[in-house]
Amino acid sequence: MKKLKLIPSKWLSSKRNISIFVLVLVMIIAGGYLVLAKVKGLYPFSKNSIVAADTAVEPLVLTEDQLSKYAETYKDPYVVAIRTILDDYLAGRAPTKGTDIYQTAIKAMVDDEGMTNGLDSFSKDYYKSKFVVDSYTDGYMGGKWISIQFQDKPDAIFDIWMYQTGNYEMRGFEKELKTDAEIRDINARFANFLKDKVNAL
Numbered sequence: 001m002k003k004l005k006l007i008p009s010k011w012l013s014s015k016r017n018i019s020i021f022v023l024v025l026v027m028i029i030a031g032g033y034l035v036l037a038k039v040k041g042l043y044p045f046s047k048n049s050i051v052a053a054d055t056a057v058e059p060l061v062l063t064e065d066q067l068s069k070y071a072e073t074y075k076d077p078y079v080v081a082i083r084t085i086l087d088d089y090l091a092g093r094a095p096t097k098g099t100d101i102y103q104t105a106i107k108a109m110v111d112d113e114g115m116t117n118g119l120d121s122f123s124k125d126y127y128k129s130k131f132v133v134d135s136y137t138d139g140y141m142g143g144k145w146i147s148i149q150f151q152d153k154p155d156a157i158f159d160i161w162m163y164q165t166g167n168y169e170m171r172g173f174e175k176e177l178k179t180d181a182e183i184r185d186i187n188a189r190f191a192n193f194l195k196d197k198v199n200a201l
Helices: 015-040 047-054 064-073 077-091 124-128 180-189
Strands: 099-101 131-138 144-150 153-164 168-175
Touching (some): 077 131, 077 153, 153 180
Parallel strands (some): 099 168
Antiparallel strands (some): 131 144, 153 168
């Protein structure tokens, strides 16, 4: 009985052809492994591996002094003005005396960096929720940059540019570019603050 030859021996006599054959064979094996690994949940970028990484994040715990300073943040006039301006926006009314909002913080748009801007860009369900402050820094063009998360919808982080002339003005409102995995990591780290019902505004 004749043996079935899948690859002619003459073709394999060339070193170049042997190299091509080996390369193709390796690619086939590697492709099969990746398919199997993904099915079995072993793929390095599978949801399972991300969840496993998230569970290792320890919630941040502050000292008494740090907690005191954290609580003071919610009495800061820039932060208080954010809540006032959001409430006015939800009610569709003119800004409360002592506050103001620029169209740049309202109008829906996407900037050159791919960041979505403006209160109109997002569901009002965000603004109906109380928020917590993730960070508070001086603005490079003046004013303050304040990052917040809404407790009822903590799937996004929003950066707000607040400025003070005579009024406390909201001049910018944008959503940070974060992956789902990064948001889960942040939420795990700041879990204690996302549950804070005492200070949240």
